[in-house]
Amino acid sequence: MTGATMEARGITCRFAGFVALDSVDITLRPGSISGLIGPNGAGKSTLINALSGAIAPSAGSVSLDGHDVTRMSIVERKRRGLSRSFQKTNIFPDLTLRTQLAVATRAATVKNMDEVAEGLALTELLDVPARDISYGDQRRLDLALALIGRPKVLLLDEPAAGLTAAESRDLARTIKSLVQRWNVTVLLVEHDMEVVFSICEQLYVLHLGKLLTHGDPQTVRANKDVITAYLGSSADEGGDE
Amino acid sequence: MSAEPMNPSATRRDWTITMPVALLLLAAALASGMAVPMMIASSLLLSLALQAIIEAIFATSVGILIKQNGRISFGQAGFYGAAAYIAALVVERELASPELAIVLALVIPTALAFVLGLLIVKIPGIAFAMVTLAIGQALYEVAYKWRPVTNGDDGLAFSLPDTVFFLDSDIFLSPASMFIVCWCVFVLILFGYAWLSKSPFGQLTEAIRDNPERAQFIGYSITLPRALIYAFAAFVAACAGVLFSLYNGFVSPSIAHWSFSGAGLIMAIIGGPRLIWGPALGAIVYFWIKEVAGDYSDAWPAFVGAILIAVTLLIPSGFGGLLVSLFDRVRRR
Numbered sequence: 001m002t003g004a005t006m007e008a009r010g011i012t013c014r015f016a017g018f019v020a021l022d023s024v025d026i027t028l029r030p031g032s033i034s035g036l037i038g039p040n041g042a043g044k045s046t047l048i049n050a051l052s053g054a055i056a057p058s059a060g061s062v063s064l065d066g067h068d069v070t071r072m073s074i075v076e077r078k079r080r081g082l083s084r085s086f087q088k089t090n091i092f093p094d095l096t097l098r099t100q101l102a103v104a105t106r107a108a109t110v111k112n113m114d115e116v117a118e119g120l121a122l123t124e125l126l127d128v129p130a131r132d133i134s135y136g137d138q139r140r141l142d143l144a145l146a147l148i149g150r151p152k153v154l155l156l157d158e159p160a161a162g163l164t165a166a167e168s169r170d171l172a173r174t175i176k177s178l179v180q181r182w183n184v185t186v187l188l189v190e191h192d193m194e195v196v197f198s199i200c201e202q203l204y205v206l207h208l209g210k211l212l213t214h215g216d217p218q219t220v221r222a223n224k225d226v227i228t229a230y231l232g233s234s235a236d237e238g239g240d241e
Numbered sequence: 242m243s244a245e246p247m248n249p250s251a252t253r254r255d256w257t258i259t260m261p262v263a264l265l266l267l268a269a270a271l272a273s274g275m276a277v278p279m280m281i282a283s284s285l286l287l288s289l290a291l292q293a294i295i296e297a298i299f300a301t302s303v304g305i306l307i308k309q310n311g312r313i314s315f316g317q318a319g320f321y322g323a324a325a326y327i328a329a330l331v332v333e334r335e336l337a338s339p340e341l342a343i344v345l346a347l348v349i350p351t352a353l354a355f356v357l358g359l360l361i362v363k364i365p366g367i368a369f370a371m372v373t374l375a376i377g378q379a380l381y382e383v384a385y386k387w388r389p390v391t392n393g394d395d396g397l398a399f400s401l402p403d404t405v406f407f408l409d410s411d412i413f414l415s416p417a418s419m420f421i422v423c424w425c426v427f428v429l430i431l432f433g434y435a436w437l438s439k440s441p442f443g444q445l446t447e448a449i450r451d452n453p454e455r456a457q458f459i460g461y462s463i464t465l466p467r468a469l470i471y472a473f474a475a476f477v478a479a480c481a482g483v484l485f486s487l488y489n490g491f492v493s494p495s496i497a498h499w500s501f502s503g504a505g506l507i508m509a510i511i512g513g514p515r516l517i518w519g520p521a522l523g524a525i526v527y528f529w530i531k532e533v534a535g536d537y538s539d540a541w542p543a544f545v546g547a548i549l550i551a552v553t554l555l556i557p558s559g560f561g562g563l564l565v566s567l568f569d570r571v572r573r574r
Contacts, residue, residue: 052458054454073457074457074458075457075460075461075462078457078458078459078460079460083458084458086455090452090454090455090458091452091455092447092448092451092452092455092456093451093452094447094450094451095444095447095448095451099444099447099448100448102441102444103441103444103445103448103456103459103461104459104460106441106445107459107460107461108459108460145455145458145459146458148459149460
């Protein structure tokens with residue numbers, strides 16, 4: 001599979017009167033890594049949920065390679081090549097890594113279990129129940145489950161959350177390498193600016209449910225509104241690689 | 242990145258058995274049961290043993306729902322009773338041959354459970370348990386209130402014709418031969434369940450049990466697999482119900498009552514619901530307490546209650562889980 005274009009137009013999510021997302025537009029180019037940043041409560045995870053089908057947007061549309069998937073279920077979107085990871089580790093705790101990766105592989109057209117396990121350094125842990133591996137390994141397992149089947153579009157919701165700086169850098173390298181190898185389209189939600197600036201080609205900045213700006217990392221990093229709302233000093237620290 | 246498991250014991254591989262070994266074990270299990278009536282002369286003991294096996298099959302049906310679907314049912318007695326009544330009614334009213342009666346008694350509760358399962362399996366936790374309670378009690382009420390057909394609380398007696406499945410029907414009435422029948426059904430169910438549990442479908446249902454949301458995100462619909470497991474559990478309960486009906490030649494509404502569903506749940510919890518053979522072990526323990534403590538006091542359920550509390554607090558994996566961990570400890574030495 002190769003990367004696909006994902007477009008969201010006018011995505012609005014309301015929860016009992018609270019507007020979590022307000023007419024957000026994004027376009028993910030095939031084979032690109034885009035970052036989605038913003039302070040806590042900006043609506044980043046809500047947008048990922050709306051794109052992946054976990055929640056239905058109150059308004060707006062989502063398309064994948066030109067096909068409208070707004071009303072499609074999670075399973076139908078997955079079959080069209082959309083995959084995601086989660087902010088909180090979302091794995092099968094009682095199953096061994098081998099079993100859960102095998103279950104995921106059976107649902108996929110591309111059988112890449114060995115490649116994913118090797119790429120994410122999980123091979124030696126395949127016979128261990130997921131609840132017994134370290135948090136960092138669980139985060140990589142979460143990512144591995146999303147990568148099984150070589151998705152066209154991958155939505156990563158804070159894959160480095162809770163990892164050490166070294167683990168985060170390692171993960172960023174792994175993601176970049178896999179994306180380049182498989183030409184996957186990626187939307188990355190991440191607070192670690194080092195990770196974001198090191199691998200993203202374009203950035204979307206959300207603030208209070210609205211799209212503040214978007215563009216290449218250098219442009220976004222120089223944007224005064226973004227610095228005021230979110231980046232602050234981290235704009236000077238990140239993106240050195 | 243770490244490549245070491247946090248819990249060293251966790252590297253223990255599951256027991257994997259090749260097909261020839263499994264078939265050998267199956268043959269040995271069947272043969273050992275067939276030898277029991279030759280070693281036990283007492284008809285009373287054999288009768289008690291076969292009733293315990295029927296209850297073990299019933300408890301297994303409750304355990305299947307817990308292990309594969311992560312769901313607790315208070316309504317399995319409904320399917321057990323439905324199967325027992327269908328077999329009894331069809332034979333007593335001579336609506337069809339006894340062979341067809343048995344087939345119908347297995348198929349109808351299974352199909353009913355599948356259809357109901359498609360509607361209810363998405364209901365979470367306690368709410369699911371309450372819905373199953375309602376389903377079980379609805380079936381009980383049919384047996385209790387539909388007097389023109391079921392004879393209400395007077396129950397329904399029936400006699401088998403001379404032959405069933407080309408066999409002398411006395412086979413189903415004699416404790417020695419019926420023990421063998423029940424044992425064979427029990428062993429085949431356990432082996433079938435073990436095969437299903439290890440199969441890709443069994444792995445999928447356990448994944449859905451662990452994390453239904455993630456199962457959808459890796460591409461699976463979660464309703465159909467859960468409904469199939471619900472139907473399979475009902476089929477196993479129906480097998481127990483048919484055996485009960487054939488052996489006793491009598492059915493009454495009490496067999497479909499929720500309290501029997503509750504007993505099945507207690508058996509599964511005592512024995513270890515996450516083990517294939519755990520609920521059956523729990524049924525044997527439950528049955529033994531009922532028979533032994535029941536000789537001394539009508540308050541025998543209090544003993545069961547005390548054991549249930551102790552197991553829940555001290556060994557949540559049940560007696561079966563305790564045996565497995567002891568076995569593992571000995572094996573590692």
